[in-house]
Amino acid sequence: MLRRCPAHGPFDEAYCPTSGHRGDELLEEEHRTRLSTFCSGALRHFPEDVGLDLDRAGWTPLAxxxxxxxxxxxxxRVDHVRAVLATDRKGRFERDGxxxxxxxxxxxxxxxxKDEGSVPGQLYHGTTRERWAAIREEGLTPQGRREVHLSPAAAQAREVGLRHGDGIxxxxxxxxxxxxxxxxxxxxxxAVFTCERVPPEHLSLVDE
Incomplete structure (x- = not known):
């Protein structure tokens, strides 16, 4: 559930993290997920199908x-879309004016x-046990994406991996x-770091 604090705008916790105000209900979770999924897909995969014109750096008019x-x-509503973009915990969206x-x-x-900000010495990736058999020989490759996606914490990587099935x-x-x-x-x-590939010798199971 997205809520809105009258002083600090939308938030996705029980109370506004700044004021502690309960706020007003803005958008139920099912609708938030649908909007978030649509915006992510439109900006990443099918902009032309929905009438968006991305420039070379991926920008398009917010309107x-x-x-x-x-x-x-x-x-x-307009405020629903703005709130979904502003509260995305995966950092998938960027606003500039x-x-x-x-x-x-x-x-x-x-x-x-490329963001040259600090990168931890260890990152994590969640996958199925079935895929691990091939990865330990070949390393991590993008698999249909442009880059390999990595997480800063093991718990986050496990959550991402669960999208692909059980046995993570x-x-x-x-x-x-x-x-x-x-x-x-x-x-x-x-929440996300990327690279073009990870050689197998630099991978290990967290529980090993």
């Missing part, structure tokens, strides 16, 4: 995304600037070892 979202979800973009995960051709294992990535292969690791948001 165009709002219009597309309201066309898809008749119940959606009157424009918006997805920060990572594109299948369409864009050139997102969490892999630990030695970031310094990966970089010795000339592979850059970049921070995309507080």
């Amino acid at each position: 165009d995304l709002i219009e597309a979202a309201r066309d898809r979800c008749a119940w959606a 009157d424009r918006v973009r997805a920060t990572y995960g594109h299948s369409v051709e864009v050139a997102i600037e 294992v969490v892999l630990r990535i030695d970031v310094n070892g990966v970089r010795k292969h000339g592979i850059d690791v970049h921070r995309r948001s507080s």
